[in-house]
Amino acid sequence: MTREPLLSVRNLKTYFIQDEGLVKAVDGVSFDVAEGVTLGIVGESGCGKSVTARSILRIVDRPGRIVEGEIHFRRPSANGGPGRTVDLATLEPNGAEMRAIRGAEIALIFQEPMSSFSPVHTIGSQIVEAIRLHQPGGRREARDKTIELLRRVGVSSPEERVDQLSNQLSGGMRQRAMIAMALSCHPTLLIADEPTTALDVTTQTQILELMRQLQQEDGMAIMLITHDLGVIATMATDVAVMYLGRVVEQAPVDAIFHAPLHPYTRALLRSIPRIRSRARLVPIAGAVPHPYDRPTGCPFHPRCAEFKAGTCDRQEPRLTRIGDHHTVSCFLYE
């Protein structure tokens, strides 16, 4: 692991400047994604996980914008040698380089596949479009490739499906087609934003299994964004836990679930119902604060069981390294 990571986000800050106030959706987020692994990003609503993903792809909706930070992405080279690293945060959001990266080298799959496909064009034509945008070759060739891709992601009778509209497919099939489109240009990084949240549990298992299998074959890295700790435990190699725009803890998946350090991670794991037990749950007090009135100091302090007055509400904890691969942002460890 001496090579530099595929994606390295440093102190990313994405703010939304609105009439009602400033929303610090992402407030100093740092993490790395190594080649070929799955980084799980877990957090509740308003923790900034989706905005982080959108910042990386430079598709943050107005009035949001990146106000600080770096997003280093190592672009693959044609001959297989070490690629060139670019800082995505400095690129023009709709410039040539960003467009060459987005959708091709970094692909995205959304929660709601229904809205990601145009309802008036066939599934096939949209994937063909994506292929021809980034790769040389004719329409015929692209169509063959599309059918092959659909077959690969487990769409039954792809020769027929390729000419169907997205609303003719079931939710699971649409998500598979979405994955096919994302994989069409052989991305090195796949960002999956709540890819299975809209799906039933039995379909979710299929899609997660598919993603894992495709990762083994293609060797891409996956950034999996979800609120579901179960999905994270199933899929991730490393996990970053986010709360109110910050990464509060990052560690390998086993450490997060079996030796969590941050009070939020620990409380979260105690509070979720488990299928193997009926024991009374230990809830976290309070609710996630509204983004307009963020607490001062550590954002978790009003709900924290280990709150130290005078410290946690006054200063902001730094991300501290505990052991080789475990970082945590809490005064207990400073």
Next chain:
Amino acid sequence: MAVVVAVAPEQRVFVASQWQLMWWRFRKHKLAVASGVVVLGFYLVVLGADFLAYADPDVSEAQRSLMPPQRVYWFDGWQFGPYVHGFKGARDPQTFKRVYVADPSVKVPIRFFAEGFEYRFLGLIPTTRHLIGVDGGLDASQTIFLLGTDVQGRDLWSRLMYGTRISLTIGLLGVTASLVLGVVLGGLSGFYGGVTDTIIQRTIEILRSIPTIPLWMGLAAALPRDWSILQVYFAITIIISLLGWTELARVVRGRFLAMREEDFVVSARLVGCTELRTIFVHMVPSFMSHIIAATTLALPAMIISETSLSFLGLGLRPPAISWGVLLQQAQNVQTVAISPWLMLPALPVIVAVMAFNFLGDGLRDAADPYGR
């Protein structure tokens, strides 16, 4: 042990009702607020048309037909004292047209709250006071014609004030009638569904598929010639609203249908609310604001309908005065070429229609303050 908690300013929003939230949102829409002020101004004109007019709109005088607008001089020397010059009318010996020449030696001072013809203010208080006028009231030999006169020598400004009253109230009455029809029929359609719904919806489709101008012409032609102004006025209102209600009925029906399935409406039924309470406490307030917006947006169409009907000679007829009737005088290209001020009544039509549209847009955007 109830503690009185002081409401901090930022918590005002927590106890703010629907209308307050809507007002806060509407306030941000500057163009709509400005349009609202304009609309308000128009209705003040409606209320005080006779006060704002300074000449009896029906008094004609052959001696001063087609007079051009007068120039108003605001300062008499260094002192504020608006006045106009007297006019001398003479017939051009070659063209036999009347030409008017300002006579700089005659200053006709404009007086505020001057005496004039008698009327009832707001229809109640008999008075002779008008916003402006000249000394001597009606009997004065010299008077003012801010916007000139028409063929019969009637003062255009005063007629415009009266026309505004008629045109805007006909719009308002028309919209009210459509609203009643639309809400009742749309409500029935949306609430009961089934056969009722089908019948009402098909009726709407048929009504909407009839070309409007021929229909109006037919209906207007059917009005007996000997009806009084008042009767024609109401008949026209009804004709206009007969077509206007369909759009509102669709809006109401759509809202009803959507609302029936809303969780909070189901919840109201499940706690034991009667149908009536469910409709009037839960459903109607939720789409009232939408209805108000839709109504505001329907008004300009009403105004245009009246204007075009009357313009074509199918709506109100003289001696009634409305924007359409006033514009009727500008039908002839030659007249317009010689007396362009006869086109002036088109201006309030344009301004009113635009103001209502902007106001309606603003209201529609503010109508749902709970949208996430």
Next chain:
Amino acid sequence: MSAAPTPLLRVAGLQKLFPIRKGFLKRTAGYVRAVDGVSFHIDEGETLGLVGESGCGKTTTARCVLRAIEPTAGEIFIRVANGSVVELGQLRPAELRALRREMQMIFQDPFTSLNPRMTLLDLVGEPLLVHGMKSRREREERVADLLRRVGLRPEYMRRFPHAFSGGERQRIGIARALALHPRLVVADEPVSALDVSVQAQILNLLVDLQADLRLTYLFVAHDLSVVRHISNRVAVMYVGRMVELAKTDELYRAPRHPYTAALLSAAPEPDPRVRSRRLMLQGEVANPAAPPGGCYFHPRCPYAIDVCRTETPAWQEISPAHFVGCHRAHELQLAGVE
């Protein structure tokens, strides 16, 4: 075992068909069999969990029980306060309204289920008002009491719902549901719209309220972990039919229907060490407008045999109080959890 008392709620042969209308004249072209012959009972003070995937009819069942939707067929018996048993289908509208005191609902989405134009006082006080508590003072006192009970400050009763977070709104919804001292509470996915960190608060609140007020819950959810925490018995539905019904621990430990087993195995557990063997189902949930013949589950079932394709399995009591609808229930050895 002593003779069991009459259950609080008994549902027999419940069916709900939604017509599919087509064409200009809106002719009925077929039916979506949303709920197709569901029978169960709930004893007083008990929680029955109703689980299944989207479109399985669990929400429709719940709403039919409260007659929020009119069932197409079937009977719903409820034992009312004076001990007599009433069949809901026979009631006139006014009688049904009066009976609303006995049964209430907690909705899934706390953002859509509270009228945004009403204050807390009006929201929680409305059931009291429509059932005859005309005095405002009295209502205020009772509402304050209810708000305290669900963990909200009574001083907030003049506020509107938009002042509250999702978890707090759900508490308001619970207070509204409990205002009339109902005996049966139907909770339709009450925590699935909430943040993970708030779910536990609401689940614990529901458990505590049940103990304090001797409530009976019909708890609808898609999340098997949530259901395990609150239910005494669990019923599993698939495409409008019930496939298995048993005591919670028994169902989780030793499921008898292949679909239950698949659901249990599909639930992603928050523990990377149990990633192991997943029983993965092929295909997707059948279309309730055109379900397959025989057992609806047979196209996805790894154990399907010929009879499954042609005959509808009988609803049988395979062991005491454990019901299952599967032709091969007796021979299969299925894995559960723990």
